[in-house]
Amino acid sequence: MNYEFLINPREIEQKSFAIIESLTGLGNTPEDQVIKRAIHASGDPEIRKDFRFHPAAIDRGLAALKNKNLIITDVEMVRAGITGYAGEVACAIREEAVKRKALENKVTRAYQAMMELKERMDGAVIAIGNAPTALLAVIELIKTGVEPALVVGVPVGFVGAKESKELLLNCDVPYITLLGTKGGSTIAAAIVNALIKLSRTGGK
Amino acid sequence: MNYEFLINPREIEQKSFAIIESLTGLGNTPEDQVIKRAIHASGDPEIRKDFRFHPAAIDRGLAALKNKNLIITDVEMVRAGITGYAGEVACAIREEAVKRKALENKVTRAYQAMMELKERMDGAVIAIGNAPTALLAVIELIKTGVEPALVVGVPVGFVGAKESKELLLNCDVPYITLLGTKGGSTIAAAIVNALIKLSRTGGK
Numbered sequence: 001m002n003y004e005f006l007i008n009p010r011e012i013e014q015k016s017f018a019i020i021e022s023l024t025g026l027g028n029t030p031e032d033q034v035i036k037r038a039i040h041a042s043g044d045p046e047i048r049k050d051f052r053f054h055p056a057a058i059d060r061g062l063a064a065l066k067n068k069n070l071i072i073t074d075v076e077m078v079r080a081g082i083t084g085y086a087g088e089v090a091c092a093i094r095e096e097a098v099k100r101k102a103l104e105n106k107v108t109r110a111y112q113a114m115m116e117l118k119e120r121m122d123g124a125v126i127a128i129g130n131a132p133t134a135l136l137a138v139i140e141l142i143k144t145g146v147e148p149a150l151v152v153g154v155p156v157g158f159v160g161a162k163e164s165k166e167l168l169l170n171c172d173v174p175y176i177t178l179l180g181t182k183g184g185s186t187i188a189a190a191i192v193n194a195l196i197k198l199s200r201t202g203g204k
Numbered sequence: 205m206n207y208e209f210l211i212n213p214r215e216i217e218q219k220s221f222a223i224i225e226s227l228t229g230l231g232n233t234p235e236d237q238v239i240k241r242a243i244h245a246s247g248d249p250e251i252r253k254d255f256r257f258h259p260a261a262i263d264r265g266l267a268a269l270k271n272k273n274l275i276i277t278d279v280e281m282v283r284a285g286i287t288g289y290a291g292e293v294a295c296a297i298r299e300e301a302v303k304r305k306a307l308e309n310k311v312t313r314a315y316q317a318m319m320e321l322k323e324r325m326d327g328a329v330i331a332i333g334n335a336p337t338a339l340l341a342v343i344e345l346i347k348t349g350v351e352p353a354l355v356v357g358v359p360v361g362f363v364g365a366k367e368s369k370e371l372l373l374n375c376d377v378p379y380i381t382l383l384g385t386k387g388g389s390t391i392a393a394a395i396v397n398a399l400i401k402l403s404r405t406g407g408k
Contacts, residue, residue: 009312012337012363019362043360043385044248077389080284108213129390133216156247156390158223159216181247185281186333186360186388 016040024048030058034176034194041190042182050179052169057150058198060174061125064149065199070124071192072117072148074110074134074155078127081189085196092116110134118146125195127152129188132160135168142173151175152191154183220244228252234262238380238398245394246386254383256373261354262402264378265329268353269403274328275396276321276352278314278338278359282331285393289400296320314338322350329399331356333392336364339372346377355379356395358387 017036023045026032031053039045065071068087073079079091092098092113102112110131118141126148128135132155138148153168155161158181165177176191221240227249230236235257243249269275272291277283283295296302296317306316314335322345330352332338336359342352357372359365362385369381380395 008310012312016361016363023362040361042246042388043362043365077281077285077393081281081389106212108216157220157244158227158247159220161247184246184388184390185285186390189281 013040020045030062030198033198034058034191037190037194038178038187041186042184044182047178047182047187050182052175052177052179054174054176057174057176058195061150061152061176061195062199064123064125065196067123069149070120072114072121072124072126073188074113074128075130075185077185078129078188078192081185082127082192082196084193090117090120108133111137114138114141121146121148124148125150125152125192127188127192128155129183129185131155132157132164135164136160139164139167139171142171148173150195152188153177154188154191156183157181217244224249234266234402237402238262238395241394241398242382242391245390246388248386251382251386251391254386256379256381256383258378258380260378261380262399265354265356265380265399266403268327268329269400271327273353274324276318276325276328276330277392278317278332279334279389281389282333282392282396285389286331286396286400288397294321294324312337315341318342318345325350325352328352329354329356329396331392331396332359333387333389335359336361336368339368340364343368343371343375346375352377354399356381356392358382358392358395360387361385 020036020039026036035048035051071089073091075093076091079089082089093109098109098112098116102109111133114134114137126138135153135155138151151173153175161181165179168175168177224240224243230240239252239255275293277295279297280295283293286293297313302313302316302320306313315337318338318341330342339357339359342355355377357369357379365385369383372379372381
């Protein structure tokens, strides 16, 4: 077996990004770096065309992360995928109170988990990789005056994901999204990790 | 906002699977159910054509899961995504010993993490969603006589992922894989969760 590419993890990553750049023509703007990391994490260069960034997304996101503001995720997978963050990453979906209230209120657990954290959302970076209903909860909270720094809204699937992302585009909040049915925890975590890295290097 | 699809999480899932079936023509064989759950988790119906199942994959996998055998994952994200399993799910990548030995041996942490668990691999279900080098480690261990029940090998990316999956096809072990660059933790967890569900219902 050829061990060559086992030797240097950093080299594997550099080679991978070089291939992604040659496949997509993406460069080194902060937006392009975010997209490249999402492609790196999904193996899917086609997602490039469906990324949308609010004009203030990068600035507001990097400022919040540099300041170690709270990151809120919809599911534990996204939380587990966020690496090397000096601040707190919170996820309420497995809390007993959330399970109970979701049943009582006849909503999804993901929806209830977001509602549960609404008092902590101002200034936070919210990362939604799984549940369209979590993104709908956040959009609803924003309409009532909650002010996250950034919403990374990339829920996945065939029921509600596309629609919830279109609502996000029309919401008064800095956002990063990937239109259509694609998304997922891996992509959500990759976007946040790219921003964490950029926040350390001052957006370079 | 239309809350209709917030009301019943089970209904969201049923609707989603109905859409996937109409898009892909997939049915209800165990293999099709695994693929449908991976599409559900990625929002990407195109992955269908690149799935490959070893003829014994379903039987061996379901038997191991029914028996609550160990599940081993390459990264914490895959572990976090596996839900409702009555047995143990292990991942060594964040262990201090693994970090140290990876540096000493000049291999990736993912490779070292698999080597670390080799004594526990016989009869285990191994799920690799991230690192091609983790899959190479497992293939190497199998050649030395280690006998997992099933290898779910869906590492992602542009350097080594495709190659590692082709090696898996030629390896004497029951496997489930997704050829090419696509894969990821979300898909790995979805495959395992589909098998866990099938193991409870006797493959129906």
